[in-house]
Amino acid sequence: MIREFFAGIRILGRGFGLWRTHPKLLALGLIPAIIAFLLLAGALIPLGFALGSITDWVTPFADNWVSPWQELLRFSLGAVILVAALALSGAVFTALTLTIGDPFYQRIWRGIERSLGGPEPTGDTGLLTTIGEGIRLVVLGILVALLTLVIGFIPVVGGVLASVIGVILSGRLVARELTGRAFDARGLTAHSRSALLRSGRARVIGFGVATQLCFLIPLGAIITMPAAVAGSTILARSLTERAAPPHA
Structure with missing residues (x-):
């Protein structure tokens, strides 16, 4: 399982390597990624500035708490909200980018x-x-994101646990979406597609987690998206070939 997880990470690395061998092809995906990034940043940046007001509004019962408990509660709540927002951002960014840039990513x-x-x-x-x-x-x-938000309220370990689970689950969603074109082009049904993804669960999660983490790097999503589309094509091919009968 560990070997398969790192195999998924290496597949994303192969996608990045295609920036060197196929720069013009991958460059087609930059403009849709930039547009989606700016739209998403337009929502996340105001959220970041408003976190203090949001946490104050959600926790009026803590207004009379003594320091540092009031600050600790509201800081923790703000961190949980931000983790949930970031977990959602990968899915929204992927959906927006693929929709906006469909013709470009088809070519990639x-x-x-x-x-x-x-x-x-x-x-x-x-x-x-x-x-x-x-x-x-x-x-x-x-x-x-909602599940991540709930987990974040678990005492002591909630923040770390929410971050890890959020990255894993959102990464798997992103990987599933990115492999969609390659699977659809092979005429696979939703059931067959799910079966292939389950057969390579650790590889899929490794690829998705690596992609999601790259998305969280400032401006990293723009460069990562074309490489992730390329890598997901390699991932879909590897899962399909592995599942094919020996005589096929």
Whole structure:
């Protein structure tokens, strides 16, 4: 399992390596990523500035608490809210970027498929499918953020536990969404796609966690997104080939 987890991280590394060998192809994904990043930053930055007011409003019962307990409570609450927002941000950023830049990312994953050799999948991966998957991703991302928020209130270990679980769950969601084009082009049903992702769960989580952590680096999401699309194509190919019968 550990080996598979790190295999997923290495696949994202291969995606980054394609910036060197296919710079023009991956550069197609920069503009949609920049637009999505600016839209998301427009929501997260005001949230950051408003955290103090939000925590004060949520905890009026602590107004008369003595120092440092009042500050500690409100700081912890602010940190939990921020962790939940960041857990959601990866899903929203991925959904927005893939929807805005659908034609560009179509060219990226098809180009990577051709570079990997073998028959190129030609199934339908239309814009409506992308929008539907994006909505599903955001809804699931909201659920992950709410779960992260609840876990964050566990005494002592809540903050750390919420951060770890938030990154793992949101990373898995991002990995599932990113592999969608490659799986859809192979004509896989939702059930078959879920089965493939389960068969390589540790690899998928490794890839997703690495991608999510790169998204959290300032401006890292912009450079990471094209590499993640390329890496997810490699991930989908590896899972499909591993599941194929020996004679196929």
